[in-house]
Every structure is written in structure tokens, then in C-alpha cells.
Amino acid sequence: MGQLTHDALYYAGDDEFVAGLVPFLRDGLARGEAAAAAVTRPHIDLLREALGGDAGAVWFVDRDEWYQRPTGTIAGWRRVLADANSRGHSYVRIVGEVGFGPSDRHPTWIRYESAVNRVFAQAPAWIVCPYDTRRLPPSVLADARRTHPVVADPRRRPSDRYLPPEVLLRSVPEPMPRVTGPPVLELRLMLDDTVTSARHTVDNAVATGGWLGPGRLDDLLLALTEVAGNSVRYGAGRRQLRLWAPGWGVVCEVADEGPGPANPLVGYCPPEDLPERGQGLWIAQQVCDRLSIEHRDGVTRVRFTIRSREPSL
Secondary structure, eight states, X not given: OOOOEEEEEXXXXXXXXXHHHHHXXXXXXXXXXXXXXXXXXHHHHHHHHHHGGGGGGEEEEEXXXXXXXXXXXXXXXXXXXXXXXXXXXXXXXXXXXXXXXXXXXXXXXXXXXXXXXXXXXXXXXXXXEEEETTTSOHHHXXXXXXXXXXXXXXXXXXXXXXXXXXXXXXXXXXXOOOOOSOOSXXXXXXXXXXXXXXXXXXXXXXXXXXXXXXXXXXXXXXXXXHHHHHHHHHOOSOOEEEEEOOSSEEEEEEEESSOOOSOTTTXXXXXXXXXXXXXXXXXXXXXXXXXXXXXXXXXXXXXXXXXXXXXXX
């Protein structure tokens, strides 16, 4: 087993991007390490050109396809690490250019950057995350110092603002998915001890309305079963399910009067890494487009979305 190294690299312009990352990748290749880069398409071209003959030894992927759902990205990196190990590499160097997207998605990916430190804590990997100081908002640039133990700006040094994931994840909540537009369907159900009745009702309603294809309907029912099952097993008081079909897919919410998960990393870590009550939310995260947990005014709400299209990764 190894130990993760996780850097934020601040850069302004193509020259600084190449100067910061090409030596990093080349040094790893010279040591016999595996190398991967999830960056924008223009940056793939830049790195390929600068690396020359070494580019063929680096696995490249378009970051806009790679960074769509945090748990999907985490599962993807786990596959990269497993593949490198199967090919005889004992260490992996990764360039991960996170796609933060619109402002309402910034907390999602800030949380991801933090969770990586715990999920891959024992991984034999060095991840460098480039941050474009010309284009990213100041808040995202500042949070990189809280989510990365090491920063390069341009000198590489420990971050004096780094926060452990257990602290940061509690201070940066995942935004609740919004229900936009008038819903063509809205259901309110009380959950029983088996969740069977709610699942049957949702299955019939969504299938009849045609808002999701068969594959996505299966994803909805799987997520509903796991989230509602958690509420029945670990929640308290009144347990209620609400579902909306706003036209582009389905939004589902399960609420109860319990305290919610005690560990903020639940849902990010695979069950084998976090066995205590972590399996249901991890499974749900794999099929949902978005999922958020909120505890407020004595009520815990888990709200998730399933869009009509298939998710990537």
C-alpha cells in the first residue's frame, strides 16, 4: 500500500500549465510509474505535443466526460489504479483538472476534492489538480488551499489552510437539487417497514407517465430502495417520500426525523472502505445524477435526481 499525495497547481496560461505538468509526468514515466491525465481537450493537445514520444505512455481522457458525478469519478480513478496495478505499476501519477461547472455545482466538486484525500488516503498515487487563475472564481481558487494538503503557486509547499475532509464536508454542504418548473406529477407517500408499497407506487406512476426509459426507471427504483431502506432501518419518527416529475426526469426525496449519517464521507467511500451504514448511499450515488443530504429543524432529507438520459461513468 502507498500513501496519497494531493497537490493543487495554480497556473495562468498555457506555458505555466505545461511547465508545471510535463516534468511531473515525465519524472513518473522515467521511474516506471503509470500516468493518467483527465484534462480539457485543448490541454490534452498541449500535453501530447510537449511530451512528444512520451505521450503514448500517458492515458488521456476528456475532463468534461470524466467529471460529471463525484462518485462516478471516484469509481473511475479506482479502475485506473487497479488497471495500473494489473500492468505491474506500483505507483500512479494523475493530472486531474476538475470541471467545476456552473456556480451551483462548485460546492459539489469542492467536496469531491476534499473527499479524495480520505477515499484514496492509502493509494500509491500522486494527484496534481491544475487550477486556472484566469478563469476560475476567487472562491474556488481559495477553496483549493482547503482541499489540498500541498499547493504549488508556483513553489510547492504545504497548504496552511488545509482542512481534513471530516471538517470541510460539514462546512460545505451539498446543495439540495431544485425542482424547477411546474411538476407534471407530484407524489407524497408514507413509508412502511418494507418500502415495497412505495416502490410499487412509484414504479407504476413513472412507467405510466413515461418520464424515464426502462434503464433509468430501474436506476430510480434502485436508488429509492436503498435510500428509503436506510430511512426505515436507521431513521426515526415519520418517514415520508416525495416525488416530482418536472419534465426532464424525476426528483425524489426521503425524509425522516432521525439525525442522518454521522460520517460525512458516507456515499463517497465504497462499502468495503466504510462498512458502517455506507453501502446504500454508495449504491444510490452510482446511479443518481445528483444526491444531497440535509439535516435541518429536526428533519433529515435525502433528495436525488434521475434524468431521462443515462449518466456517464
